[in-house]
Each structure stands twice: as C-alpha cells, then as structure tokens.
Amino acid sequence: MTDAAPTDDVRWLTAEQQEHWRAFRDGTALLLDVLARELDCDSGLSLGEYEVLVRLSEAPGRALRMSELADDLAHSRSRLTHTVARMERAGVVRREPVPGDARGVACVLTDHGWRVLVAAAPGHVESVRRHLVDVLDDAQLAALGTAMQVVVDHLRTPACERARDQADVSDVTAASA
Numbered sequence: 744m745t746d747a748a749p750t751d752d753v754r755w756l757t758a759e760q761q762e763h764w765r766a767f768r769d770g771t772a773l774l775l776d777v778l779a780r781e782l783d784c785d786s787g788l789s790l791g792e793y794e795v796l797v798r799l800s801e802a803p804g805r806a807l808r809m810s811e812l813a814d815d816l817a818h819s820r821s822r823l824t825h826t827v828a829r830m831e832r833a834g835v836v837r838r839e840p841v842p843g844d845a846r847g848v849a850c851v852l853t854d855h856g857w858r859v860l861v862a863a864a865p866g867h868v869e870s871v872r873r874h875l876v877d878v879l880d881d882a883q884l885a886a887l888g889t890a891m892q893v894v895v896d897h898l899r900t901p902a903c904e905r906a907r908d909q910a911d912v913s914d915v916t917a918a919s920a
Contacts, residue, residue, distance in 0.1 A: 774874055781870045786863035791818070791826050793867060796835065796860040799852035806851040808841060817898075835859050 756764060779790045788796070798815050799805050807815070813823045827850055830836045835856030841847030852860075876884060897903065 777874055778867070778870055782863065782867050785866040786859070788859070788863055789826075791816070791822075792830055792835075793860075793863060795823075795826060795830060795850070796852060796856055796863075799836065799850060800857065800860055804851075805857070806839075806849045809838070809848045809850055812850055817895075830856070 775790065782788055782790060782793055786793075794816055795812065798812060799807060809823065809827070810820070812827075813820050816823065818826070827836060827838065831838060835853055837851050837853055838848050839851055841849050879887065
C-alpha cells in the first residue's frame, strides 16, 4: 500500500478475504516452486516444458497447432515460442507446417520427447501427490478444483483474453523499445 489516500470507490478486501487471498497466493507460489525444483532436479525439465510434453502426448498424433497449445497452457505466444525453441534444440519436440495452412505451425512430440515424458512423469506425479493431493482430503481437493475451474473459465472469457493479449503486445513493444 502506498502513502496515497485510499479512494472511496475501491472495494477493499475484508480481513477474511485478505486471509484467504494471501493463503492462496502463498500456497500457490510455494507449491509451484517445490514442484518446479523437484521436477528440474529429477528430470531437467521445467514445469512449462513438462506441460508442453503432457499436452502433446494427449493430442491426436501427438501434435498441436502452436496457437492451440498456447491457449491450452494459458501462455503468451511469445513465451511458448521461446519454450518450444529450447525444447526443439533438445530434440523433444519439432515444429512443422500444418498441411493446407501456409501460416499454421504445429508442435510435434518426438519419440525422444515421449521417452523423456515417460521417465519424468512418475516422479512428478508423486511430487504433486505428496505436496497437494495427499495433503488435502477429497472434499478439499474437489472444492479447490471446482473453485479454480471457475477462475479459469472467467479468465478465458473474451474480455479477459483481449486484456491479456493487449498486455502481451505492450510487453513486446516495451521490450523492443
């Protein structure tokens, strides 16, 4: 909070809302940090790279258009492009043109990428289980999943997506200036 006087039109959080917000923020940050560290230590993959491999492994032909992959992962196009370029250099994915679409590019899971995912998955699943799934009872886990799906659905509305796209353009413009 700054020294500026609060404005009357701000809907400040109640003490209880603040407590829940901070628990969510801190819990998410700590959870993602430990999952990322354990995954990297065990497999050399980042969480983002692992999610790319998972999404491709679940797709027909183990391939997705880059735009679809970005949407599925809730990543900016530029962030995904950098991640996929790094993964391509490691030989776990390859990019190829989409047949019949001169501008379309697909990301394809390679056989090597499949083996990397198969090797990484058991340790990562155990980490997710140890730090989240087994810490909560079934009702808490269901409530968490249900609540976060509401948030995901909200953030994937056209208005929120337009705002995110505008922010991405601003970030790219600022970086190139």
